[in-house]
Amino acid sequence: MKEEMGRRSFIFSSGAVLAAGAVVAGNVAAAETAVEKKKVRILGFACSNRKGMTTAKAVQLVLDSAKGVDPRIEVELVDLGGLKFSGYSKTPPEDDLTDIIPKLQEPSVGGIVIGSPCFYRGPSSVCRAFIERCAPLREPKMILKDKPVAAVAVGSFKYGGHDLVIKEIQAAMLCFGMMPVGADHPAFQGATLTQAKDDFSADDIGIDTARKTGIRIAEMALKLGA
Numbered sequence: 001m002k003e004e005m006g007r008r009s010f011i012f013s014s015g016a017v018l019a020a021g022a023v024v025a026g027n028v029a030a031a032e033t034a035v036e037k038k039k040v041r042i043l044g045f046a047c048s049n050r051k052g053m054t055t056a057k058a059v060q061l062v063l064d065s066a067k068g069v070d071p072r073i074e075v076e077l078v079d080l081g082g083l084k085f086s087g088y089s090k091t092p093p094e095d096d097l098t099d100i101i102p103k104l105q106e107p108s109v110g111g112i113v114i115g116s117p118c119f120y121r122g123p124s125s126v127c128r129a130f131i132e133r134c135a136p137l138r139e140p141k142m143i144l145k146d147k148p149v150a151a152v153a154v155g156s157f158k159y160g161g162h163d164l165v166i167k168e169i170q171a172a173m174l175c176f177g178m179m180p181v182g183a184d185h186p187a188f189q190g191a192t193l194t195q196a197k198d199d200f201s202a203d204d205i206g207i208d209t210a211r212k213t214g215i216r217i218a219e220m221a222l223k224l225g226a
């Protein structure tokens with residue numbers, strides 16, 4: 001009898017331990033999922049035809065600054081330089097953008113950054129083509145609606161049309177229901193950098209605009225995504 005009780009209590013207690021373990025494991029998994037759910041991704045698109053050059057570096061600067069705002073922020077640079085793709089067409093073609101556009105459909109995307117070089121005081125054709133190809137994100141559902149977008153312009157001379165580049169990017173993204181954001185002084189319009197010999201490290205003000213733009217897009221992504 002005593003032996004039977006011992007066996008029963010052993011079975012009971014090991015069951016209890018297992019059950020408790022399952023509950024703890026469940027809670028850990030739930031906690032992990034909750035943290036995972038809270039992740040807010042900011043995607044940065046560099047729209048120069050030259051991969052890894054000043055536009056990509058400027059967008060990366062914005063993203064690094066955004067990441068520093070909060071541990072929930074995750075960032076990814078998508079450098080379109082050197083990729084082969086065309087602009088809008090009713091049936092999107094199979095090309096280098098085919099696998100990139102779906103990244104924007106992920107629910108964790110809380111905001112985007114679009115950077116372009118100033119080309120004749122306007123955005124590059126790469127930038128225009130990329131935005132045109134985002135057409136499937138407007139229909140049947142406005143997937144980017146109410147998400148913040150920040151713009152980056154890099155040129156090689158002062159007053160090179162940076163504001164015009166940013167204005168065009170922002171105007172286009174309004175068609176997606178996005179919320180264009182600028183930042184604190186002197187970055188009211190977004191990030192504006194001027195480079196010489198493919199290097200903008202001497203442009204202190206431009207670098208400041210990139211950092212402030214990063215902070216702002218992160219803050220707004222967290223606010224609007226909450």
Ligand SMILES: Cc1cc2nc3c(=O)[nH]c(=O)nc-3n(C[C@H](O)[C@H](O)[C@H](O)COP(=O)(O)O)c2cc1C
Nearest residue numbers: 048050053054055117118119120121155156157160
């Ligand atoms: C076709 C062409 C047009 C350009 N037009 C302008 C311009 O209007 N304003 C300006 O500041 N820089 C202009 N630039 C310089 C580029 O904006 C600058 O070199 C930029 O940093 C290039 O970006 P990337 O290094 O990412 O390729 C032009 C360059 C090219 C090739």
